[in-house]
Amino acid sequence: MEAGMIDVAFALEGHAVPQEHRYALAEALLGTLPWLADEPDAGVHRLKLVAGGGGESLLSPRTRLTLRVPRGRGDAACALAGTELRLGPHRLRAGRPQQRELLPHGTLYAHLVAAEDADEAAFVERMRAELAALGVAAQPVCGRWQSTEAGRLVGCSLMLSGLDAAQSLRVLQQGLGGHRRLGCGLFVPHKSAAAVGAPA
Incomplete structure (x- = not known):
């Protein structure tokens, strides 16, 4: 694949x-x-x-x-x-x-996924909707909320687990949220759930 x-x-x-x-x-x-x-x-x-x-x-x-x-x-x-x-x-x-x-992995991690504001509940719902549009049923797990670039970028780290190979590749290719050129929403394979709290 x-x-x-x-x-x-x-x-x-x-x-x-x-x-x-x-x-x-x-x-x-x-x-x-x-x-x-x-x-x-x-x-x-x-x-x-x-x-x-x-x-x-x-x-x-x-x-x-x-x-x-x-x-x-x-x-x-x-x-x-x-x-x-x-x-x-x-x-x-x-x-x-x-x-x-890009190699599929059952657990994927993004250091920073951009959010519209610091409303975690709304952010999680938006992530679920984006994942559903990709045909991915994984539950997003939020890590530390972050604000950078003088407050112009707000978001959190995110982990997805339990992915099959096809789902993993879809997330790796399309990412979540916006601001890709600013380093947001890009996922990489990860082996440890502890990483979700790592800083951006």
Whole structure:
């Protein structure tokens, strides 16, 4: 069963980024890959960073910039390799790309799914409706509520379990909620239910 979406991961050269960098990163990527705006399911995974000081987060040798894109856009996404991304005063350079298949897993986790406000009951109902539209009967389990980007993004981490392979692939490909280019609503396989409380 082949997914219609893939992940394309890039090593990053650089030292740090602003702690709140989602909008800046999305804008920088659109400058190089403008077609991202035409792909509603395409998104940008959360950067895995190290806490720093002075409003910065630090890159580690394992930090990767990972895009989730339609399979037919995989080669186009690889054009990001070697380009410079400016996030305020910080500069990053994308390294060699690696294309990765989306593999189904019984338990999926998203670090941040965007909500309209902090009404958890309304949020859960909306998630159930989106899952039903995908033909997925899993019960969404909310984690920690978060506000980032100066309050412009509100949401929580979310875990889904008990998925079969077809359901898992549908969620991986389409995600939940909005703001994919800001790192929201993108799911990855996870083995531990404890992760639902992890920070974004």
